[in-house]
Amino acid sequence: MAKHRIAVIGLGKISQDQHLPVIDASGEFELAAVVSTRGLSQGGVPSFRTPAELYRAMPEIGIVAVNTPPDVRHAIAREALAAGKDVLLEKPPAATLTELADLEALAEAKKRVLFATWHSRFNPAVEAARTLLAEAGLRSLRIEWRENVKKWHPGQDWVWEPGGFGVFDPGINALSIFTRILPAIPFVRSAELTYPSNRQTPIAAKLVFASADPAAPALTADFDWRETGGETWHMLIETADGRSARLFKGGAALEVDGRVTVEAPSEEYQHIYRHFAGLLDARRSDVDGAPLRLVADAMLVGRRLTTDAFDW
Known part of the structure; x- marks a missing residue:
């Protein structure tokens, strides 16, 4: 072909x-x-x-x-x-x-x-986490997504301009996984958005979510672009049946009760293009706005905090 x-x-x-x-x-x-x-x-x-x-x-x-x-x-x-x-x-x-x-x-x-495309959804452990939550239910989930903006966006001033998303540029990757694996539709209950005094987009964000799930799981997120150690791209999960899980390496690995159940090399973009080829052959679109809606909601309900000026 x-x-x-x-x-x-x-x-x-x-x-x-x-x-x-x-x-x-x-x-x-x-x-x-x-x-x-x-x-x-x-x-x-x-x-x-x-x-x-x-x-x-x-x-x-x-x-x-x-x-x-x-x-x-x-x-x-x-x-x-x-x-x-x-x-x-x-x-x-x-x-x-x-x-x-x-x-x-x-x-x-x-x-x-x-x-x-939402490339983080194509990591191998994401669907395993989705299946786990569908079967076991959810008690709590905490997103921790922290990295160094100077490493991942060196000199890219567009990320600090309106429409550039700031820390939500990487944070939306976590939200794309979050909206994929969660058994119920989440919405933003509250948000604290921290802006450098000389920039137009946030350098950090703390979010609290709610959902229509009658079990009322505790759902939070902590995004930060000021991490100077290694990257932290994981979700800490407690299931309703008492298991502890961690989705980590940006979705490439899943650990349940201290045992790694899924881990494979991250081939997000390879999977994206394979999926796109299938869409083209089927003449079908794939558009999900759920992660973008959560960012927009955070901006609507968020409380603005100010921190030191940011310079490269």
Whole structure:
């Protein structure tokens, strides 16, 4: 079977680290072109400054991956859908809920495939954790997602601008797992959002959730971009039947009562592109706005705190 030919729009860190190597090694896709406002190129394929230039020069390319910062993602994805392209969206899929709803409606109207990716959901232990909670019930869950912004977003000022998400850029990865494994729909009861005095997005956030679950589990999250040790990407879980579990390594491993039950190398993006190939073959979209809704809710109900200025 012929590979799907795909163009990548945006050659920032996530494209360089994940998308391009995975496409290069993929059995389902091959890189046909790239779009970079900085004029970057990749692997000898044609490079364009704007998506419009790509569409004029190579109208036969029917699939694009949009890996730009979220504040411009909607306009670029909308242009692609209007041009008749199937679209893969890096997370978060848009800067606002209405932008995402607009893209979903346009994809349906144009009969195009739209895939809003949540890469952390594709880690091997996530479905095992979901099955565990469905069978055992949930007493409590605490998200601890802490990392060093200087390591993971070096010099990327867009994360501090409106629409850049701040600490919710990595935090939404945890929320994507959270909304996948939880037996009931969560909503934000309260939030404390800590902003550097010179920035527009939070560097830390503490959230308390509620749900319609009659067992009323205790659900909290602690996100922080000021971690200077190692990364902490885990969820501490107590099941209703008395078991203690930890989903860790960003979802790549699950430990139950002190015994590791699932652990495998993280191949999130390999699984994303395999899933996308299946969506393309089935002509079906996959768009879930639940993680983005929780971020929006936190911003709506959150109490603002201020901390020291942040500089690179």
